[in-house]
Every structure is written in structure tokens, then in C-alpha cells.
Amino acid sequence: MKQRVAECWVIGILSIGALFFIKQAQNVASTTLPGGIGPRTFPLITFWAVLILNACLLGSIIWEKVKTKKAAPTEDESQTKLIWRVIPYIPRQTLNIIIMCLLLVFLWRYLGFIVVAFLFVAGASLLLVPEEKRSLRRSLVLAGVYALVIYTLFVYVFKIPLA
Amino acid sequence: MEVASSFSMVMAVLTDPMAMLWTFVGTFMGLVFGSLPGLTATMGIALLVPITYSFPTIHALGMMLGVYVGGIAGGAVAAILLNIPGTPSAVATVLDGHPMAQQGRAAKALGWAATASFFGGFISWLILATLAPQVAKFALRFGPPEYAALALFGLMIIASVSGKSLIKGVISGLIGVWLSTFGVDPIIGDLRFTFGNINLMSGIAVMPALIGFYAIPQILRSLSEEQTMEMNTKTLNLSDFIPSLKEIWRSKFNIVRSSVIGTIIGIIPATGGNIAAFLAYDQAKRFSKSPEEYGKGCPDGVIAPEAANNGVTGGALVPLLTLGIPGDSVTAVLLGGLMIHGLQPGPQLFSKSPDIIMGIFTTLLIANIFMWVIQLVGIKFFVRILRVPTYFLAPMLVILAVVGSYALRNSLFDVWLTILLGLFGYLMLRGGFPMAPTVLGLVLGPMLESEIRRTLILSGGDWSVFFVRPISAVFIGVSLLIALTVAVKSFKKGKNADQVEASI
Amino acid sequence: MNKRLQKVLLLLVLCTVILSSTVVFAAWQPRREITIIIPWSPGGATDIMARKLQPIIRREFGINTVVVNKEGGNSAVGLTELITSRPDGYTVGLASSTILSLMAQNQISWKSDRFTNICLVSEDPMLLGVSKDAKWNDLHEFLADVKANPGTITIGTAGSRNVNHADAVLAAQSVGSTIRQVPFNGASRAIAGVLGRHIDAVVLKPSETISQIQSGELRALGIFRNERLESLPQVPTFEELGYDVFPYGPVDQISYLVAPAGLNKDVKDKLAEIFRGALQNEEFQNFAKESGFVCNPIYGDEFDEYIGNLSSALAEVAANIY
Incomplete structure (x- = not known):
């Protein structure tokens, strides 16, 4: 069922996005060139195609569901909490890392690359490692070395300034 | 040019230890740049332009060509081991390379990738060295209608890389096209969907999307309990990762066909390794006796894209050296590098400085050999990355992905964009939407749009040009045929729904 | 006695004021490296120009420069960053007709008064x-x-x-x-x-x-130029053949060196001196000739006027042609 939930989310986001962009396309110049294709035409074809295909996909999902329901009511569905049927079920670890990723980029400008990279790698590895293998020192050392190596490599070897 | 004098020029390069050394260094650097997502061969060469400024010309050229060759080949390493293509050219390599790694055949896949890359590079080198002036004329036959038809033909590949559900594949492809509509309109120069943000004016580049759609979802998935990177536990048989002569002979048609496709695509300006790799993959699957194995870890699915994307290297040098027209962004930078050494690529280069031409040919071949050797030796070390436990590997890859997306344009905006696309990509991955069509849409969508509109400006609004000109007519005809067969197939599939899973 | 002392003191004060002011005005000297923002991708024509200048500036003036590529938005991204950086002479950038053109079409929200124009770098007549x-x-x-x-x-x-x-x-x-x-x-x-x-x-x-x-x-x-090009002397100009292609004033493709607005006059002069010196260096001039662009680094008021004319020509063009 998890795949179904994610599917529906993708369909939902895309459909809302397509509608929004179809509206936005009105702000694009309406100049038409020879052959009748202007700057709006191609994006509009794309957005409408997304909408139509989304509808088809949704239709096939519902159709399949109706069919399987008739055949035999699935058991696992009733056991899953309602909430996980509506929002995509994201494992806690993954959710933590997503939040840490956002923090990482957000704090980059204020703390500098070495510090955020160190904190991220150290924090994330401590969070992810199974309890029996957890070692604070190992995580800290690894994070420190890694942050320094990446920094040196990019800034001094590749000459790419990491603000 | 006499054979004897050109032979002596070749020997002059071969016996120059510094030329060899710098070519080696360049190739190694290229492999590093290629395997790290976010760093590209273009950036590598641009970085070298000021460094090699004071070098003798041949040393500088050897180093830059090494980066080019290595940079294209290196993309396969991350693609196979981590499911994250290091360069856009390696997207098609993921399709079969990563399944091979998951089956514990990572070393074999890498061996094939290196070998196929070498053959691709070698065959395109052969064409460059023997036929350059003749085939250059072919590049000029490609006008806007031909480009448009090629883009359409390329988009048909979505059907063969969609996996289980064609409709999801097409939606994924449209997402790519959608992302390509941001920014300055390619024809009239008006702004589209920039929402007043200057960072969106030049549109969404392929690299942030690539990192967003491949790296981030892949890392996030590796964290969840049910989807640990199972290849960690698999033992790798290192003894037989170099393809035997027998195996190479068995795939000879695939190797040659893919290399030639790569070279031809390379010769056509403004195309590139990504398109070449997908075309070769698609053709390999079409010609294969067992197409159902593609996408499930078939070595031929690694050979085709890797031979093709390195085939592009020799091909792209054809218009550069004979006409002075750079075929892609890498050769554009290469052109700059040549100019800073006081060389003006073009037909005159052949007559004015044959020593430089011979130097380019020789170092290019040497770079291809180095690339092969370094990769084969390196496989033992590359696969060690699989032994790094996920709880360390995942945070490190996140940092690399973030830094890589920043490094493209030194911009935090791109980092946010990458993360945003990455989160959406995670949903797509969980929902079973394939990623390869998105990249195809992002690359080919804008090409299709701008070339159609350009053609119509040229023809004054007359659509018939597409069908009158032979090259475009053939491409469009074949595309329609493919579309028709795919439609018929999926219609049949819909009729007997029980067989849905069985037939691809 | 008292008056004399006063006079001496006054003289001393005057001397110090004059001396110190000359010290301040004439002696601005870069003490660390100068960052050159290139709003285009590495390896492009503008980027190569800057990278060609780097060793010359180091050799002739003993000053280190760092090239930072900030591409995007047809040079708008990099130059927006430039105008928001500190006007202390350590951050400069290469602007071009492209950004003036964007301003003329109101595609970006600021105008060229956010720049301190330092000198012309290249002229690329079409x-x-x-x-x-x-x-x-x-x-x-x-x-x-x-x-x-x-x-x-x-x-x-x-x-x-x-x-x-x-x-x-x-x-x-x-x-x-x-x-x-x-x-x-x-x-x-x-x-x-x-x-x-x-x-x-x-x-x-x-x-x-x-x-x-x-x-x-x-x-x-x-x-499209008033005089023939030195690197292509055989090619006639539109003007000499009797075609007026510049009814709105010359529409030139140029690239030029800018700093954020609010730069001190002495800093501006020093930067102009350094970069003009490097641009007029024989090595760079030869590079310009080989690559086919013109490098005549005008500066100061003459240059400000030039940019003013170009901007208004581009505005006319934007209103009448695009």
C-alpha cells in the first residue's frame, strides 16, 4: 500500500502543479511565430498532457482497486492505521535525515561549510548506527576527517570556494 | 601529410615522459571528476586552462584530453556502485549497471564499463584519425528539422526505459520536459515561469536535477529498514572482473554498433553523451535476442551506453578540429584551452600545425588506454565503497551531493533546488516512477521545442519540411512506427490484464 | 612669541593634514587578493579573458587575483551578487552589453547606477x-x-x-x-x-x-562598427559602404570591468590603473588580435559617457526592435 500512497501523492502534486502552471502560462508572452507555435504552446501541451495522463493513471488505480475489492477484501489494508494510508509513510530515520538535510543547507551560510559538514556527518551517523555499534569517538573522528578532506579537495585542489 | 613524418611526430609524443605523465594525471583527474556527481569533465578542463597555461602545448592538450576521456568514463563508477550517475552521460548505465551490482556482480559491471568505454573511445578515435574531414560534412547536414526529428526519435526511448508501467514512464518524461520550460524562452527570449527570481532565468540545469532525482532519493531509500543496500553483504568475486576475449567477441556487434552510434552523435554539434548512451541502449535492446533481460542486470545494457558515451569523445573532436565548431560544452572549453595556447582549431590546423594534430591524436589514444588500465586496476578499490556501512556512507553521500550541486554554479539556490527535487524524487521512487525518462525529457524536451520552432521560422510556418527532408523524414517515420507498436502492445496488455507483469 | 608659536603650530597641522591626505589618496594599494566575479561559465570567452589577465597582473603589479564563476540568468546572477558585495576594491566583475540589455528590457530589477564603471575590457563588434x-x-x-x-x-x-x-x-x-x-x-x-x-x-x-x-x-x-577591425582588415564596415545601421547610436557588444557602486575615487583610479596596465600589455593585446576582439581600455568620465550612450541606444533598440 505504501507505493499506492506515494503514487497518489505524486499524482496530486503534479495535478495541482499543472493547474497552477496552466494559469501561470497566461503571464507568458502570447506572441505567435510562423506555424502557430509561441512561447506558451509547448509548456501548455506539456501541462495538459500531465493532467490527462494523471487522470488515466488515477483511473487505472481506482479500477484495479475496485476489482481487487470485489475479489477479496485485503486484510493488510484494514490493519494499517488510517493516517498511513493518507500521508506517505516515511520511516523515522529517513524523516530525521530529511530534516537534517534541510538544516544543513539552511545553516551552511551562517556556520561555514566545515562546521555544518562535521555536525551533519557526526549527527547523522550517530543517529543511524545501530545501538550496539555506536561509538561517539569513531563518528566524531570520521566526521572531522571527512569534512576537512572534502573542504581541502574542493577549495584548494578544485578551486571551488565553499562559502 | 607523409606517413614517415607523422610517424616521427607520434614517436616524439610517445617518447616524451612528461607528455605521458600529464596525460596520465589528466585521465586520473577526469575519472575522479566523472565519478563524483556534480563535478563534470567541463569543470575539470576549465580548471586546467589556467594551470596548464605555462605548459608546452602537447602536455596541456594531453592533460585536457585525459580529463575529457576520464570524465566521461568515470560516471559509470558511481552509477554502478551507488545507483547515482556521476555525469549525465552515465544515466543509461544505471539501468543495468546497478542491478548487476545488487546481484553481487559490481566488479564485473565495472570491468565491462571500463572495457566498453575503451572500445568506444578507440573506435571513435579510429574514425577521427582516418575520416575526420569526410565525416565532418555529415555534421553540417543536420539543420533544425533534423535536430527536431532526432529529439522526437530520442523521446521514443522513454518506452524502452520505462520499466513496468508505460504511463508512469511517460509522466516521468513529462516532468523532465516541464522542468525544462523554466527560464528564458529559447526563441524569442521572453521569460517563462521565473516568478521574478533571477536564478531561474537560465532555467533548471541537468546536473541539479540529476543529483536531485538520483542521489537524494537513492540515499533516502537506503536508510529505510526494508531497503538496505543488500549488496553490502554480497561477496565480490574479484578474480574474473575483466571480460574475457570470448565475452568481448560475443558482444562484438553491440560494442561496434554502440561505439558508432556514439561517434555519430558526437559529430553532430550540440547533442552529447547522454543522448548517445540512451540511443545505444535502446538499439542494443531492440537488436537483442533477449530484450526482457534489459533493466535486470544485463551486461549488454552496460556495454551499450558506456561504449556510446565514450564514442562521443572522438566524434565531438571531429567538428572541433575540422571546422572549429565545438560539439558540446566540454569541447567548447577545449577550444578555449587551445586558443589560450595560440592555436585556432579549424581546417588550417591540419596544414599549419600537423604536429599538434598528431599530438592530439596520439594523446587521445594514450588517454583511452590509461583510462582502461586505471579503471581495471582501480576496480578493487572502487568496490570497497560497498563495504562502508550505510550509516556512514549515507551522510557522506549527502554532503557530496550538496557540495556537488553547489559547485556547479557556486550557488546555494541550486542546492535548495536539488533538495526540493530530491524530496519529490523520493516520492516518485516510492511510487514506482522511473527516473531515466525524466532525464531524457529534460535533455530532449527543450531540443524538440526549440528546433521545431526554429524550423518553422525558417520555413515560414510550413510543416511539410519535416517530411520532405530525408534524414528528418526517416527519423519521424521510425518514431511513429515505434509509437504505434508500443501503443498496440500496451493495448493488448490492457486486454488481458493478467499478463501485465509477465510481458515487461 | 605666542603668535609665532601659533603660526608654527598651524603650519605643522597643515603639513600633517596635507601629507596624510596625500597618503590616503595616492597610496591605496591592494593588500590582499582581488576577486574577479565572472558571471559566465568556466571556459567561456569572458572567463578565458580573465584567466589570461591573471598572470599578467601578478607579474606586472605583484597582485594576486581570484576568478570566481557565478553563472546563471544571462550574467544577472553573478552581477547581482557583485552589486551587493562591499565596495572596498577587492571585489570586481566583468559586466557586458548583455546585462545592459536586460536592464533596458526591465528583466532585472536594478539599473547600472549600482555599478562603478572602471574600464572597458573588450569590444566585440558583430x-x-x-x-x-x-x-x-x-x-x-x-x-x-x-x-x-x-x-x-x-x-x-x-x-x-x-x-x-x-x-x-x-x-x-x-x-x-x-x-x-x-x-x-x-x-x-x-x-x-x-x-x-x-x-x-x-x-x-x-x-x-x-x-x-x-x-x-x-x-x-x-x-557593424565605425572603423574596420585590425584583426580583419579586409572586411568593410556598413558605414563606409553607405548603410546606416546605427540610427539609435552604436549598439556594441562590449565587456567591461565593474565594481559595486560607492567605490572611493582613489580605489577606482588604482583599479583602473592596474587593469588598464594589464590590458595594454603586449601579451594581452596579441591575444586580443588573435581572438578577434578589440581591446582599447578607455576609463574615467569618457567611459561613463560611453556606457551612458550604449545604455540609451539599447533602450531604444529594446523599445523599437524586440
Whole structure:
């Protein structure tokens, strides 16, 4: 069922996005060139195609569901909490890392690359490692070395300034 | 040019230890740049332009060509081991390379990738060295209608890389096209969907999307309990990762066909390794006796894209050296590098400085050999990355992905964009939407749009040009045929729904 | 006695004031490296120009420079960053006609008063080129054909709504006619288009076409400039053949050195001195000649006036042509 939930989310986001962009396309110049294709035409074809295909996909999902329901009511569905049927079920670890990723980029400008990279790698590895293998020192050392190596490599070897 | 004098020029390069050394260094650097997502061969060469400024010309050229060759080949390493293509050219390599790694055949896949890359590079080198002036004329036959038809033909590949559900594949492809509509309109120069943000004016580049759609979802998935990177536990048989002569002979048609496709695509300006790799993959699957194995870890699915994307290297040098027209962004930078050494690529280069031409040919071949050797030796070390436990590997890859997306344009905006696309990509991955069509849409969508509109400006609004000109007519005809067969197939599939899973 | 002391003191004070002020005004000297923001991708024409300057500046003035590429938004991203950096002389950038063109079309939210103009770096006058097999032998024949067949001759340009586009249209307007402007994504596609006879002509920079012109694949019919080019002396100008392509004033493709607004006069002068010195260096001048651009680093009030004229010409062009 998890795949179904994610599917529906993708369909939902895309459909809302397509509608929004179809509206936005009105702000694009309406100049038409020879052959009748202007700057709006191609994006509009794309957005409408997304909408139509989304509808088809949704239709096939519902159709399949109706069919399987008739055949035999699935058991696992009733056991899953309602909430996980509506929002995509994201494992806690993954959710933590997503939040840490956002923090990482957000704090980059204020703390500098070495510090955020160190904190991220150290924090994330401590969070992810199974309890029996957890070692604070190992995580800290690894994070420190890694942050320094990446920094040196990019800034001094590749000459790419990491603000 | 006499054979004897050109032979002596070749020997002059071969016996120059510094030329060899710098070519080696360049190739190694290229492999590093290629395997790290976010760093590209273009950036590598641009970085070298000021460094090699004071070098003798041949040393500088050897180093830059090494980066080019290595940079294209290196993309396969991350693609196979981590499911994250290091360069856009390696997207098609993921399709079969990563399944091979998951089956514990990572070393074999890498061996094939290196070998196929070498053959691709070698065959395109052969064409460059023997036929350059003749085939250059072919590049000029490609006008806007031909480009448009090629883009359409390329988009048909979505059907063969969609996996289980064609409709999801097409939606994924449209997402790519959608992302390509941001920014300055390619024809009239008006702004589209920039929402007043200057960072969106030049549109969404392929690299942030690539990192967003491949790296981030892949890392996030590796964290969840049910989807640990199972290849960690698999033992790798290192003894037989170099393809035997027998195996190479068995795939000879695939190797040659893919290399030639790569070279031809390379010769056509403004195309590139990504398109070449997908075309070769698609053709390999079409010609294969067992197409159902593609996408499930078939070595031929690694050979085709890797031979093709390195085939592009020799091909792209054809218009550069004979006409002075750079075929892609890498050769554009290469052109700059040549100019800073006081060389003006073009037909005159052949007559004015044959020593430089011979130097380019020789170092290019040497770079291809180095690339092969370094990769084969390196496989033992590359696969060690699989032994790094996920709880360390995942945070490190996140940092690399973030830094890589920043490094493209030194911009935090791109980092946010990458993360945003990455989160959406995670949903797509969980929902079973394939990623390869998105990249195809992002690359080919804008090409299709701008070339159609350009053609119509040229023809004054007359659509018939597409069908009158032979090259475009053939491409469009074949595309329609493919579309028709795919439609018929999926219609049949819909009729007997029980067989849905069985037939691809 | 007291008065005398006062006088001496006054004199002393005056001396110190004068001395210290001269110290302040004349002696601004970069104490650390200067960052040059290049709003284009690494390896592009502008980037290579800056990287060519780096060793010359180090050698001649003992000053280190760092090139930072901030591409995006047709140079708007990098230059927006430049105008928000500190006007202390340690951050400069290479602006071009492109950004002036964006300002003229209001595609960006700020104007060129956010810049301190330091000096001109390069001038890339456009030229009109046709394939070697084309039926037109010179500019007169070409423009006569344009006049006789309005709206049918196709001219390729690199991009739209820029100097290329403007010059192509202005050439047709000089004989009271129109053309079909075909924008390509970059100069190399346009060159391939004209060599393959998919389009009739191109309007591109000499630096983009010099190798094809020298090899004879491409014939340059005319140049959009008031004087002939030193690197292509055989190519006539539109003006000398009697065509007025600049009714709104010269529309030049230039790149120039800028710093954020609010730069001190002495810092500005020093930067102009350093960069002009490097630009006028023989090595760079030879590079300019080989690559086909003009490097005549005017500066100061003369340059400000030049930019003013160019901006207003581009504004006219934006209103009348695009």
C-alpha cells in the first residue's frame, strides 16, 4: 500500500502543479511565430498532457482497486492505521535525515561549510548506527576527517570556494 | 601529410615522459571528476586552462584530453556502485549497471564499463584519425528539422526505459520536459515561469536535477529498514572482473554498433553523451535476442551506453578540429584551452600545425588506454565503497551531493533546488516512477521545442519540411512506427490484464 | 612669541593634514587578493579573458587575483551578487552589453547606477557572414537581395533580444526591409547552420567566427562598427559602404570591468590603473588580435559617457526592435 500512497501523492502534486502552471502560462508572452507555435504552446501541451495522463493513471488505480475489492477484501489494508494510508509513510530515520538535510543547507551560510559538514556527518551517523555499534569517538573522528578532506579537495585542489 | 613524418611526430609524443605523465594525471583527474556527481569533465578542463597555461602545448592538450576521456568514463563508477550517475552521460548505465551490482556482480559491471568505454573511445578515435574531414560534412547536414526529428526519435526511448508501467514512464518524461520550460524562452527570449527570481532565468540545469532525482532519493531509500543496500553483504568475486576475449567477441556487434552510434552523435554539434548512451541502449535492446533481460542486470545494457558515451569523445573532436565548431560544452572549453595556447582549431590546423594534430591524436589514444588500465586496476578499490556501512556512507553521500550541486554554479539556490527535487524524487521512487525518462525529457524536451520552432521560422510556418527532408523524414517515420507498436502492445496488455507483469 | 608659536603650530597641522591626505589618496594599494566575479561559465570567452589577465597582473603589479564563476540568468546572477558585495576594491566583475540589455528590457530589477564603471575590457563588434558558396559577393548584393525580398532572407544569431538580434534587424532596416531572424542556442550551432546552408547568413562576433573566416569557409560581408577591425582588415564596415545601421547610436557588444557602486575615487583610479596596465600589455593585446576582439581600455568620465550612450541606444533598440 505504501507505493499506492506515494503514487497518489505524486499524482496530486503534479495535478495541482499543472493547474497552477496552466494559469501561470497566461503571464507568458502570447506572441505567435510562423506555424502557430509561441512561447506558451509547448509548456501548455506539456501541462495538459500531465493532467490527462494523471487522470488515466488515477483511473487505472481506482479500477484495479475496485476489482481487487470485489475479489477479496485485503486484510493488510484494514490493519494499517488510517493516517498511513493518507500521508506517505516515511520511516523515522529517513524523516530525521530529511530534516537534517534541510538544516544543513539552511545553516551552511551562517556556520561555514566545515562546521555544518562535521555536525551533519557526526549527527547523522550517530543517529543511524545501530545501538550496539555506536561509538561517539569513531563518528566524531570520521566526521572531522571527512569534512576537512572534502573542504581541502574542493577549495584548494578544485578551486571551488565553499562559502 | 607523409606517413614517415607523422610517424616521427607520434614517436616524439610517445617518447616524451612528461607528455605521458600529464596525460596520465589528466585521465586520473577526469575519472575522479566523472565519478563524483556534480563535478563534470567541463569543470575539470576549465580548471586546467589556467594551470596548464605555462605548459608546452602537447602536455596541456594531453592533460585536457585525459580529463575529457576520464570524465566521461568515470560516471559509470558511481552509477554502478551507488545507483547515482556521476555525469549525465552515465544515466543509461544505471539501468543495468546497478542491478548487476545488487546481484553481487559490481566488479564485473565495472570491468565491462571500463572495457566498453575503451572500445568506444578507440573506435571513435579510429574514425577521427582516418575520416575526420569526410565525416565532418555529415555534421553540417543536420539543420533544425533534423535536430527536431532526432529529439522526437530520442523521446521514443522513454518506452524502452520505462520499466513496468508505460504511463508512469511517460509522466516521468513529462516532468523532465516541464522542468525544462523554466527560464528564458529559447526563441524569442521572453521569460517563462521565473516568478521574478533571477536564478531561474537560465532555467533548471541537468546536473541539479540529476543529483536531485538520483542521489537524494537513492540515499533516502537506503536508510529505510526494508531497503538496505543488500549488496553490502554480497561477496565480490574479484578474480574474473575483466571480460574475457570470448565475452568481448560475443558482444562484438553491440560494442561496434554502440561505439558508432556514439561517434555519430558526437559529430553532430550540440547533442552529447547522454543522448548517445540512451540511443545505444535502446538499439542494443531492440537488436537483442533477449530484450526482457534489459533493466535486470544485463551486461549488454552496460556495454551499450558506456561504449556510446565514450564514442562521443572522438566524434565531438571531429567538428572541433575540422571546422572549429565545438560539439558540446566540454569541447567548447577545449577550444578555449587551445586558443589560450595560440592555436585556432579549424581546417588550417591540419596544414599549419600537423604536429599538434598528431599530438592530439596520439594523446587521445594514450588517454583511452590509461583510462582502461586505471579503471581495471582501480576496480578493487572502487568496490570497497560497498563495504562502508550505510550509516556512514549515507551522510557522506549527502554532503557530496550538496557540495556537488553547489559547485556547479557556486550557488546555494541550486542546492535548495536539488533538495526540493530530491524530496519529490523520493516520492516518485516510492511510487514506482522511473527516473531515466525524466532525464531524457529534460535533455530532449527543450531540443524538440526549440528546433521545431526554429524550423518553422525558417520555413515560414510550413510543416511539410519535416517530411520532405530525408534524414528528418526517416527519423519521424521510425518514431511513429515505434509509437504505434508500443501503443498496440500496451493495448493488448490492457486486454488481458493478467499478463501485465509477465510481458515487461 | 605666542603668535609665532601659533603660526608654527598651524603650519605643522597643515603639513600633517596635507601629507596624510596625500597618503590616503595616492597610496591605496591592494593588500590582499582581488576577486574577479565572472558571471559566465568556466571556459567561456569572458572567463578565458580573465584567466589570461591573471598572470599578467601578478607579474606586472605583484597582485594576486581570484576568478570566481557565478553563472546563471544571462550574467544577472553573478552581477547581482557583485552589486551587493562591499565596495572596498577587492571585489570586481566583468559586466557586458548583455546585462545592459536586460536592464533596458526591465528583466532585472536594478539599473547600472549600482555599478562603478572602471574600464572597458573588450569590444566585440558583430559581423555579417555568409557561407563561401553563397550567391552574394559583397554587402551591396546581399542587402539588395534583402530589399528585393523582404522577410525571406534568414539570418542566424546566437540567442534573442541581444546585440546580435538587434544588429541583424538593423542591417535590414538600413535598406527599409525585414529579415527572418533565427535564434540559435549559442554561436557554434549558428555557424554550423550557415556552413550547412540551412540559413543564409549569420550575425556573430568576430571572436566566434575568426577561425572559419580565416579558413575561407565563411565570408564576412560587413562589420557593424565605425572603423574596420585590425584583426580583419579586409572586411568593410556598413558605414563606409553607405548603410546606416546605427540610427539609435552604436549598439556594441562590449565587456567591461565593474565594481559595486560607492567605490572611493582613489580605489577606482588604482583599479583602473592596474587593469588598464594589464590590458595594454603586449601579451594581452596579441591575444586580443588573435581572438578577434578589440581591446582599447578607455576609463574615467569618457567611459561613463560611453556606457551612458550604449545604455540609451539599447533602450531604444529594446523599445523599437524586440
